[in-house]
Amino acid sequence: MQQIYDLVIIGGGPGGIGAAVEAKVLGLKHIMMIEKGDNHSQTIRKFYKDNKRVDKNYKGQEIELQGSIDFRDGTKESTLNYFDSLLDRGEIDSAFNAEVESIVKEDGEFRIVTTKAGYRAKHVIVAIGTMGKPNKPDYTLPLSLKERINFNLDKCSQNEKLLIVGGGNSAVEYAIELSKTNNVTLNYRRDTFSRLNEINLELIQEYNGQEKLRLRLGMDIVSIENENGLVKVNFSDGYYTIYDRVIYAIGGTTPVDFLRKCGITLDNDGKPEFDENFETKTKGLYLAGDIAVKSGGSIAIALNHAYHIVSHILKSN
Ligand SMILES: Cc1cc2nc3c(=O)[nH]c(=O)nc-3n(C[C@H](O)[C@H](O)[C@H](O)COP(=O)(O)OP(=O)(O)OC[C@H]3O[C@@H](n4cnc5c(N)ncnc54)[C@H](O)[C@@H]3O)c2cc1C
Known part of the structure; x- marks a missing residue:
């Protein structure tokens, strides 16, 4: 029978990596991280220039990290290296080049369909960011x-x-x-x-x-x-x-079509709805990182979301 994961994480950026690492540290056993790119952290790889300075308190937002991840100021390269080492040390199971197409809850468990395979899970964290769809201007681009x-x-x-x-x-x-x-x-x-x-x-x-x-x-x-x-x-x-x-360089857009397809409700501004634990109206389905902020996300904010959600999953088990 196909394995039922304790936690499947969609997206291998800071929110997804944070969730995978915290889940491992806090004792969840079967974890899978699914990323559509050929490596983790596609936003950092594609949108940060080489040698870019990476600020922990991005845009002046003072964030105290709550979980076990010791993320600090650095560069694009040192940040990617740090995330590599976290994934290696945590021995996190991951699937790359696999884009999640839908998430459905049936008979108390989640079925996750990707372009490559299907997964079953008790809990799901969606941490897909907003840079998959960069904002475009209103006028036509030839x-x-x-x-x-x-x-x-x-x-x-x-x-x-x-x-x-x-x-x-x-x-x-x-x-x-x-x-x-x-x-x-x-x-x-x-x-x-x-x-x-x-x-x-x-x-x-x-x-x-x-x-x-x-x-x-x-x-x-x-x-x-x-x-x-x-x-x-x-x-x-x-x-x-x-x-x-x-x-x-005018930011990204919430991927509303994908969210709707996963049964996640949206408010009047087209932003996904979730409670103080980042849980959507579907119990066990959470949102982390840029997708769960109104504006101005950061790596440290995504890491804190991840820690909070995993702690909540463990409390409610
Ligand atoms: C140019 C630029 C500079 C920045 N500089 C800083 C900085 O100095 N300090 C700082 O703290 N923050 C900075 N930020 C913001 C920071 O990068 C984001 O807040 C952070 O990356 C959000 O993490 P996330 O995990 O929510 O999303 P992302 O980092 O966007 O990761 C989402 C991941 O999900 C994957 N994905 C998307 N859809 C799917 C799908 N359907 N199936 C599977 N995988 C999927 C994507 O490929 C991606 O790897 C910067 C952002 C930009 C654009």
Whole structure:
């Protein structure tokens, strides 16, 4: 008979890894972590630039870690290495390249269907983040510019004329780093940055106006056109500029279709509903990490969710 796991975790980012490690430490026996990418932490791998500084108190949110994971300030690489070591030490069972398609509760247990196999579980934690579906602007992006309009840094090279769009820490960090090897403009629709941590605020002021980085604040983009294979950006002041590449860093979206398919109810803002223990209306089905915050998640917040949920599962057993 197919094994019934005590806990199946969907998503191998900080929330999922945190849940797997805490579950092991606190004594759950049969645990499975399912990740759609070919390795854990796809958001960190795909959206953090190389050598990016990783702050524990991200965006100035002071978080005291509650569980057994000793996550600290570091870099993209040291954070991934630390998570590797946690998974190795915990001997966590995991399935990679397996995207979860649905979760159904039947006869008191969960059936989890992935693109590869099916699993049965007593409890499920959904920790799929929001970056699987990066936010896109309202205006149309010409399909012919698909290679030149990006939502992460995968396609960036050097000596390009780049426009970065966004006003959060990610956009600013992209702009600063890319300006070392490219000619960069950072466009934000507001006049000032209000969501930056102190370091990024200082850095952007220091870099702004230097040869390779300039700011275009208080300005919207009204449309994008293909101009001889390059990206023509029409701004709300009536002017346009042609760029080699445009990178949007404007956050991610809650994957509502997936959540609905799993029977998770949504509130009027389209955010998933759960109680103070992160349990949804389906008993035994929990949400952790970015998917369970209204805005502004972080690694430390995801780790604390994971610890809280596993403690709750053990208490209610
Ligand atoms: C550019 C950038 C910089 C940031 N810098 C910092 C920082 O310095 N410090 C900090 O604390 N936070 C930072 N953050 C925020 C932090 O990365 C997130 O808060 C954190 O990764 C959330 O963890 P999570 O586990 O909820 O989701 P994620 O990290 O998004 O992980 C979700 C995982 O689930 C997988 N998945 C999705 N759907 C499925 C499915 N259907 N089936 C199976 N697997 C699935 C994904 O592939 C992914 O690996 C940054 C975010 C960005 C975008």
